[in-house]
Amino acid sequence: MTKSPQITADPAWFPDAHDANAHALRLTRVSRKTLADQAFLDERWDRSGAEQVSRPVSDFAALALPKRPPRFIWHTAFCCSTLLARCLDKPGTNLSLREPAALMSLANMKRTQGEATLQRELGPVLSLMARPFVRREHVTIKPTNTVNNLIGDVAALLPDARHLLLYSDIRAFLLSIAKKGEAGRAFARQLFTIFAMDGHAIARTDPRDLFKLSDLQIAALVWHMQIAGFLDAARAGGPEHYASLDGDRFLQTPEAGLVAVDQFLGLGLGGEHARATVEGPILGQDSKDPTQSHSAKRRADEAIQTAAAIGPALDAIIEWSYGLFPASPHAGAMPHPLLAN
Template identity: 60%
Template sequence: MADMSVSPTLRFPDAVDAQTRSVRLRDVTRESLAAAAFLDDRWDRTGCAAHSVPLAKLVPDGPGARPVFIWHSAFCCSTLLARCLDKPGRNLSLREPAALMEVANIKRRDGVAVSDLWLRGLLPSLAASAGTDACVTIKPTNTVNNLIADPARLFPQARHLFLTSSLRGFLTSLAKKGEAGRSFARRLFTIFAMDGHPVARSDPRQLMQMSDLQIAAIVWHMQIATLQAALAQGPAAAFASLDGDAFVAAPAAALTAVDEFFGLELGAAHIAATADGPLFRQDAKHAGQAHGAERRRQEAAAIAASLGPELDAIIEWSHGLFPQSPRDGRLPNPLI
């Protein structure tokens, strides 16, 4: 008799090779995928055997699960939300798979026709990695937002949630990370500039004279513009939005709305236990580290106080450049 305590091995698409048009699959368990905070270079792949498969032959066995997506603007509790939606037998949440980052860069380098070829094979394979789960939720990193319109076009049955924060929340979160946060903001700018945003045509000398927080503010507006454009293209029934602070303030209501929108059928008991459970008392990115809504508010207030009037001045300056961005960061079609 088979040992039912041993999880079946799944084939997870871990990376792509643009030169050989192949995908690297890893032998993994559902538990290892669900436990990983991020499925990028921070994921420990020790013991996960690798297999190279030509993209043309990447056809998962069976129909695979129906993917749903959490797209986000960073620092808005997207990792926490994805963790909350994970329930064995119903939904597997995949957080920031590296293969999608590579496809996003393929699109920037080679164009949409080439990236479409990758998405047609990769997304069903990611969905199939859910195994016996009915659904898979994919939370890409925010540098993958240039792909949003493509899964919506190629897989009309998919659903897409846009999770955002206010500009103030974005800036204080970056400032809290010190030099690493400032470097991250400038790196994001260079990436998003390749996606055709008009601000990328600014005089480089003018950009060099801007402070790190000014660049970070522009990065937030660039992301909001990308999400707004995707929402405007529709179809409306396939897209919804959620404010990160609203999610943390009313987790049960938010999770119920997300569950219904995605069609995950997690159930009221799972939602109630999750909303009142340990996930909201620890850091979603670093297991075992205490965190929570009140501590998050206190840290944000302390950072805002340390920045002083500069924070408000940069927010006002940036909204003068991008008047179409919502002041509170909230997008149309909100779930709550």
Template identity: 35%
Template sequence: MVESGAQRHHASAMTQDFYQKNPGAEWLAHRYDPEHDAFQFHAVDRALRRSAPFLTDDCLSPSHPPLIVRRGDVAVTDNVVHFLFHSAYCCSTLLANALDLPGAAMTLKEPVLLNDLVGWRQRGAAPDAVSHVLDHGLSLLARPFEAGEATIIKPSNVANGLATAMMTLRPGAKAILLHAPLDVYLTSIARKGMTGRLWVRELLSRQLVDGLVNLGFTPRDYLLHTDLQAAAVGWLAQHRLFATMAERWPDRVRTLDSERLIADPMGSLEAASAFLNIALPVDGFATVVDTVFRQNAKDGTPFEQGQRDEERRQGQQLHLAEIEQVAVWAQHVARNAGVPMELPLPL
């Protein structure tokens, strides 16, 4: 694609503006290019970050080429950052939307920059090099729109292999580990048909590369597993990771079940804000619960009373026998591998 003169002029103006002042939060550190040791930035305002379900090209639809800046030329600052790690299909986008509180906290939903570092690491990058860039990248992502705001980063669950590194690099950070019960997770995967079943196999392949799967299986076993067994293996691997993190950082980690979040949104949000030391809105979380929890977290469409439960019930009816069999099988695997089905340190 050939750039027009107007596009080049706009990019030049952006570059000049970038270097005239310390880059603020409006410049999203979007990608990392290891070949040139450079970050790619897009100007993304707060409204778009709040409305986009994920910080991906598809959701952001940037109208101009990225602003490319060598890593050594970008100033970094120390800002408050926390994490929302999750096991997918567990209302993590919903929780991130609810905790995006201008003046108190800003949430970043699955920045692609972290996925780039995962891919770079899995292609054989030196651990020290990944650590240095991750440190730099977290500093750029943590820049708040308003002074005093904490930044809450919700990485993609593909980036869970870097979760312990992130917590180590940011000793002042806290983390909420959000997960869905196994049967709820399996139902979500089954409902999505081939898309969900392919996704869990791709996730498992990444977890194997990251060394997160240690459940007593041989490489051949993974080829013999059904799709929902592969989903359960991935869930158990993430559960073990979360349990290990809770044991390692008992003062910095809390766990949260998606079913508790939905059943008691007010109590869950109050506990989360207290744990993360985030100021409550003027009316507490009443407005947040009445708005954010009444919408589809991905597209903003209204959710009718009981709609989530009905959709889940329909999915369970279609796949109940398979879900029940895999859930029992997974409990045996968990017991043999020493993986707790219930995570410690609930929020």
């Protein structure tokens, strides 16, 4: 049986699942390439045939925090976070981990069991997750957006870490929800119920009033709730630790965007990597399924078509939502932007 000290010494043992009730980790033995190739390191990752072990999180309580803290890409969903993380992956320089399931479990554990329980388990999980496969390689973690409630906890635990706040403006967010049809609208309501557990004032609205809102109105509230969290983080941490990037702005100038992100996160990928990435196939692929094609133009065309189908209600919902969240920035006004608008 593989012992915990052996696991600690071998970065191939990846903490791929967390049991919040048993306070245990499942670790899967994988290669760097396997981790880098997964669109999402959650239940969609096929682990068939991989060696696995389960251990109490407490077995790793003494594991030191990484001397080189991981970098983080926090996002609001539908803003090219998966694509950006793929673009930043380079063997020997930076490993991008996309949406690890263990972090989602920790985020939900904070909501249900409280911050004290989280504090005992966040450090060991991040320490295991941030181990590089080769010396001096960075690790960049892109959690799913329901993990955004951990931004402050991660910053307190890793004060030297750098955080990219990736987002879209509210109009783009609503169009992304709408173009996905019923699945997108259901997802928006699911997000609202999750974020409501994080203490947002809007969540204290009478449920009878919430039921009167349309799906897109709920989606608008979800966007503002996420942006409020980003604003709190950016104001608390300052520009040396936090930077913002509009996903559509990145798509318009991807090479400049990659260079700016690389420099802010301190990854050392270099301008040639950015150039080669932009000239390569990755921007023409669906980031979630590389076998499918995609492009910035297609994204823009779909947005135009979806906006036309919604009609004047789209602008009315946006205006209504800013009446509830007057402190939310409008397009291009997030703090510490990496690219000028």
